[in-house]
Amino acid sequence: MSAIIRNQGLQDYHSIWQAMLQFTQERTANTRDEIWVVEHPSVYTFGLNVKAEHLLERVDIPIVNSDRGGQITYHAPGQLIIYTLLNIERLRLNVRQLVTLLEQVMISTLAQYGLKATAKAEAPGVYINNKKIGSIGLRIKKGCSYHGLSLNNTLDLTPFDSINTCGFKDLEVTKLQNFNININNHELAISILHALFTAITL
Numbered sequence: 001m002s003a004i005i006r007n008q009g010l011q012d013y014h015s016i017w018q019a020m021l022q023f024t025q026e027r028t029a030n031t032r033d034e035i036w037v038v039e040h041p042s043v044y045t046f047g048l049n050v051k052a053e054h055l056l057e058r059v060d061i062p063i064v065n066s067d068r069g070g071q072i073t074y075h076a077p078g079q080l081i082i083y084t085l086l087n088i089e090r091l092r093l094n095v096r097q098l099v100t101l102l103e104q105v106m107i108s109t110l111a112q113y114g115l116k117a118t119a120k121a122e123a124p125g126v127y128i129n130n131k132k133i134g135s136i137g138l139r140i141k142k143g144c145s146y147h148g149l150s151l152n153n154t155l156d157l158t159p160f161d162s163i164n165t166c167g168f169k170d171l172e173v174t175k176l177q178n179f180n181i182n183i184n185n186h187e188l189a190i191s192i193l194h195a196l197f198t199a200i201t202l
Helices: 013-026 095-112 158-162 185-199
Strands: 004-010 034-039 043-046 063-065 072-075 079-087 126-128 131-141 144-152
Touching: 013 034, 013 063, 013 079, 013 144, 034 185, 079 095, 079 185, 095 126, 095 131, 095 144, 095 185, 144 185
Parallel strands: 004 034, 043 063
Antiparallel strands: 034 079, 043 072, 079 144, 126 131, 131 144
8 A cells, every 4th residue: 555645845844744733633544645745934943842941042933832842943945845654553663763764864975975974862853063954743542653854955044043953952054955965855765765665565
């Protein structure tokens, strides 16, 4: 049963989140998995474990309290987001295995562009020279995952200066563009999806 890929384009964060939640609540054991490729207008999102002090100053950018795991992060056009709506019980994956799989998908994709990235057990996500380039936030309901990964491509990173990204003080972020990799999100998504479908049978 192959997964359905949906290119959602630029979409409001709250609307997509609610659509993911509805899909997950209504799906059955026979529902096909879906992968949503998305970009969001500029927005900060708080995870379930957020601490208010990680927002370092008053900001004009919208803030959404989400139900994903983790702390605070930032989304904007130029950041590729892949939402993984997967029946992880059917795939025989636990949450930790899914996080590791998504990290490896980003690492292998970045390697295609000559970039050496690593994961950190104590801080989920993907890093180049200790700067975060890819994040993961998930929620599990009924044995199924939603939310997913984000990979910094061409977005303006300045708004990250107003937060402790993912709850870590002084954590710096980076993007593909900083390494003279100039590709659009559509091309990057193809690479990510290929790595994802190679890593797991969807």
